[in-house]
Amino acid sequence: MSISLKELAFRAGLSQSTVSQILNRRPNDFSSESTRRRVFALAKKLGYRQSFGHKVLRGDKTHTVAILLGMHRLSLEEHIQELLLLLLDKFESCGYASYLVTLSSVADDNLARVRDLLSRGVDYFILIGSPYGESEVEAEVLRCEKRIVGYNTNLGHNLTHNIAEASRRVLSFFLEQGCSNFKILLSSANSERMQGLFQLFPDRSPEELIEKHFVQLGDFGDIDDIDFFAQVGYEKTKQIMLADRKTQALFYLSDYFALGGVKYLHENGYKIGRDILLAGYNNIHAVRNHILPISSVRHNTEEMARIIVEGASKTNSQTTPVQAKVVLRKL
Template sequence: MLNKIPYFAGPIRSRKLKNITIKTISEATQVSLTTVSRVLNGVSKKFRISPATEAKVLEAAERLGYTPNQTAINLRLNKSFSIGLVIPTLANPFFSNIASIVNQALHAKGYSVLVTDCNEEEKTEIDAVRQLAARNIDGMIIIPSGKDKKHFELLLKQEIPVVFIDRYFNDLPISYVSTDHYEGAFLMVNHLIASGHKRIACIQGAHHVMSNRERVRGYSEAMKAQKLPEYYIGGSSFTYEDGYLETKLLMQKSEKPTAIFALSDTILLGVLKALTEDGYRIPEDISIATFDNSIYLDFLACPVTSISQPISDVAQIAIRLLLNKIDQKSNHEESTNGQENILIVPSIIYRKSVKSLL
């Protein structure tokens, strides 16, 4: 049977949608504006509003399609519910993991996260921090890329809550949460020495970065503690390319290393490429260790022993510190804790890339 569709002549007029406010809900439920407001703000129990009234208001709000006025909420709470996240580079799995954890955790708490990838460039970082500060955000989580601190000092003057993750400045009164990079490197070098290695090469990242400096210090002091000379420290950036070039040069030495300690997984990838090209077998010909513990380390031809950073713990603690600072500011409270510096000891994940020479 043919279904007939009626034809309507003339223009179709759209129905104007009514702006649903708490007054609309109050009129629909015959409940006072104050009570409706308290129910919608989730404080029914505090003001002893009956479950029946609460259910009545919430049902009406859902039926009428009520949407809270976010601007009004922000003004009332003195918050924008937006956080800036400044990352050196999302190409590095360590930083992208942190970005993912921070974004998900803050989103669950009702915050939007504005992420900036600085590509390890100081100028990009400076511009990003200034632009975020101008957007009336509630606070920032930053992993610094450069050496300049003036833009961070400006945040302190503007009283914008800030927490550093992983990289920090000892002479800047900004709270930070980080892996104990010194302890991690010290643990790994001790493991290599305990396995009989004495010619241990260290391929580092950017010299000015605190995490790198602490890892190099851990390497140096572990060698010194066992009365061994620093065999080799080379490299200048946390990149695949630098790991590759440094390894090519390193393996030209007449007295070759028995082990290489790459100070990041990105450096490690370059190390592995160089060794593979030159026909070295891991761990038969040379042992390898790294700092970061990316997921792919288990799936390499020879799974690589690594320092595992407590990424989730670092990110979650940093979020708690920042939200506490934001709450204190919005409530016009003085900070009770001041600068908080937290280091978390990492652990070694033992795989198959370190050969015992004993």
């Protein structure tokens, strides 16, 4: 059961007005940083919950954020889990309350959910992944003069990793190891990762490079079965190796597909790291700790969280690239 502001102030040994100023982050709050932290910690411990109704009616800021996942599958990704924990922790330390919402595959339902959050006084929206009805969601938030930032979305203010550069570095590693006969396994040849390939061979046409190096995995839509991704990686690796046993390196859409490729190659006597090089994306726990060398790309979630939290107090309208870390592994 939530306690009252009066009880919280009594427990903190402060006046109600002082505690109210701290919780509402008023500019006329002259309390020390240690006092502010003590009040927020005590409020959390005692289960104090602010009422935002009067603030919404006055148009005041509620210091409330909504973190929206574009689809359920994202919640299974390790780097997204890490980012969410960082965001929740950082926002809490700054005195923000947070909603965490997974959007659906119905655009109208997503818009209704965002309108409900707006009616609750949410000041700042963080959209992770492009949901159905993305443009309508952004338009509604901006219409209400609230801030919204995206990660891997098409929003006006969007954070993204420099995927093309990370891909170029992985492919350069293949070439440095003498592996020029490589394949890139993606859902679409329009992926930004293919730009890394084009940058690496500026004297060759995109059509020629796609024909030689691209392998289509397919469109997975809302599929969120990790084992399914591994099985697709297994089957596609089998298809590639049966067509050309001299293939020297494979760069997969994600680590899940790469792990499926590892299984096929191991079953068929290939020495990974010697006969063939492998690379995935996301640098998940299973890849980081695998007995075999699988290169990958790690998301800079700490830097992303910092930029997103800072965005709660300032307006921005641009794409912000964040440098990903390429983790190269070999025998």
